[in-house]
Amino acid sequence: MSVIESDNSSSAEEEYIFYRDRPDWKDLTPIPQDDGPHPVVKIAYTDAFQDVYDYFRAIVARGELSERALLLTEDAIQMNAANYTVWQYRRKIIKHINYDLKKEIDFCREMIEINPKNYQVWHHRRVIVEWLGDPSKELLFTRIIFNSDAKNYHAWEHRQWVLIFLMNELDYVEELIQEDIRNNSAWNQRYFVISRTTGFTEDVIKKEINYTKAAIEKLGNNESSWNYLKGILIHSSSRLSELEDLEKWCWDLYKVRGETCPFLISFLIDLLEDKMEASTMDENERRQNLEQALKLCESLAGEHDKIRREYWRFIAKRLLSKFKM
Template sequence: MTDSGSEDLSNEPPIIFYKHRPEWDDVTPVPQDDGPNPIVAIAYSELFQDVHDYFRAVLKSGEKSERALQLTDDALDLNPANYTVWQYRREILKHLEKDLQEELTYVRGVIERNAKNYQVWHHRRVIVEWLQDPSHELELTEAILSRDDKNYHAWEHRQWVIRTFKLYDNELEYVDRLLTEDIRNNSAWNQRYFVLNNTSNFPADIIDREILYTIAKIKKVTNNESAWNYLRGVLERSDYGICENSVVKQFCEDLYASGNRSPYLLGFMVEMCEEQIEKGAGDSFYNLEQAVRLCDSLAKEYDTVRKEYWNYIARCLTNKRNSHCNNGSSKALIEEMNSAASDGTIVTSVDE
């Protein structure tokens, strides 16, 4: 929006302030009340003040009209995160019995300009619920994700619409395309798990298929944390945990024997050792001595940023009576480490 006092460099006509519009003469604007002594007064532009003063007046009077709807357009153009404006817009839409397909077109435009705005996506969801029509949602989210494949709001909306309207059929194909484009796309790996978790409950044949699928991806990029996390998640849905699948064990052993020292491979093998130790079934490869060696390698060479963490895990595995290690706490800490690696934070110490 450009105000009427600025030079118009576009083909659009200049914005006329509401206070200068004859059709709004019957409305007394309501200024924002920040109290007598605001600590940090925000320097709103004249245009922002004008639009919101009139919006407050309409909200106060309860007017639900075409001009009030247009007023919400202007208010949301200035601040698309304003929940009150969106809520009142929905009340106007219902009152005027507006064409909600047109509203979907409108809100798509707002989303395309503000794709990381929660309130915009929430409004979209409400309109879809009112219409009970999800026919545009997968295409919309795919378009947004093609620009930013980590957009949380788009993924959340996509999962909501798939779950609500049972649109699972072609989602694995879409996910596979994303992983072909970017094998490290953590959001796509998460979506794959979401689909299978909601459609299959991971029977043995699906687990076997997903193990082979994930191993094939890991072979392409062994330093891909997302794939290792997915493999762990699939194995944890099995009856035998992460250390009893012969295909996975052989894959890890072969990868290790080839000289690969991905920290995600080594960390995964530490977990396999721990699971065997807890079962009292350590073998010639997955045992306490191997776990300590792996932790030492991680701490000193392959994951030095988490040196203290790996030293701690080695101590826990050596002394299972340590209070920090009871009830599978080291597995919980491994999950914490994975989370930390994803969001950029660093686990430096876990000692009390």
Template sequence: MSESGDSDVSWVFYKDRPDWSDVTPVSEDDGPTPVVVIAHSEKFEDVYDYFRAVLKANELSERALQLTKDAVELNPANYTVWQYRRDLLQALGTDLKSELEYVESVIKQSPKNYQVWHHRRVLIEWLQDPSLELEVTGDALQQDPKNYHAWQHRQWAIKTFGLFDKEMDFVDHLINEDVRNNSAWNQRYFVMNNHNGWSDFNVQKEICYTLEKIKFVKNNESAWNYLRGVLLHDKRGISGNAVVTSFCEDLYKNRCRSTYLLAFIIDICEENLRKGESSCLYNSERAIELCQALATKYDKVRSKYWDYLSEKIKILQNNIKNDQENNIV
């Protein structure tokens, strides 16, 4: 959707349409000294001059509704056009089912346009009918699995109307297609957090699921982040789940040096340190050693961060040691 319609020989300017002869167009007013003058096509200026006119007059008519469609065609991100169109839909009692079809066609042309998704959301709220939303968002995500606006709309529809039943199957499909799809992992957490719940059984089930995906791609930040999120709901914490710690150690012993694995082991060490639990495997010395390895070899780009984290752990270690000595005294 753009100004490409200028090449359409059948287009008739609004200024040349007899049924619009009663309207005086309103030109754009950028003031006496505009900073940047945008060069619009003649068609764009014609449509928006007449749009400003009907908006100023608050004309509620079928021709104004059609005019908004032409305005959307030229600029689908114009909030004022969409809002005025909604006013017209309500005033004219327009069939909202046909409006949904129209909006779907706009989404296909402009899938990352916030205004059109917002318009669709308002329509669904008016209709109280979300029956097409999983399909529409699914089609958009098939084209771009990381379309934020489609995900946002999908989550809204699912949560508002309780459409959770088949969502985990949808998420599984996306993750199986691309295990690095961070949006799909985020949606999985959304379903768990808002529907399935974090019973101990579900926590352990999600841990096992995630570990299997990490086995497949060990350097996958999305899966490691999801694992951290799941473990927030494990009363044993990051360091207390034997399945997770054994998995990490197996990877490490098999010479896996994924930055995400090493960072995870550092987190285990730090949590152990904060809990005051002694461990020959997860302690401050190992955490500092891994920070140095990341800074100098495995993640040089973020060397300053790992140096900072190393110093932070040293300070934490000293503070704990001082507290212990003061308690003894």
């Protein structure tokens, strides 16, 4: 870790060990900055600043891509976070040594908290997120930044980029599902992207139900799509009407089209249970629904999912106990 907290701090100067005095840097000859023979305005750099950047120029000239070079870039960034060349070279090192990108994200956060309006810091974080392929923390991160400054342009720009990234990801996920409808990871990613972008509004829920129904009609015996359907229903505020439409569709698959996959029958049992819980049906209607659910449990135990026979008989007992007449 760097020992420099601020190039304006005298205490940092006292703690700082010059690179020219470090034994593990003796093999490198520092390269001083060349401002020409007659500089118009000579900048009064601190001794520590000159030391760090002299050695940075040396590793760039040598083309060194090492862990010590990475630590040197950290010192250089802490002294001047706006230096594009240092950030670019740091990325080159990170790729070369296969540095832990999650650690780099943490470093970015530290730098952004210190330099929240510095373009280079935000750009670096975006590149690292792209390399990770995981923007899952970025929307929350921008909200944290907005707590300090709700008008931070760079944070807003980063947030807009994340949303576009996620929407492009949704298109990609759809391609993956079309290629392999059983790709459970793609279904999970679809859920993640929607939850982080549009959210599960009523319109989105209807669209996703139709999308998933089409996938199920294409391949009924696919646990991934049935689980996705269950997941999106949790977000519906008008759940009872959604359940009624889905129940009709499920019965059509089961009775008319002869689809008997365990995932369909299990889903029907869940729908019947939800309906008995949510509605104000009379005693006779509840008994009919309970009988249907018990028959479905037995069909799974005795024919369509024998390997989990005991589980389905346990579910039947639970339903009997829960809705006993």
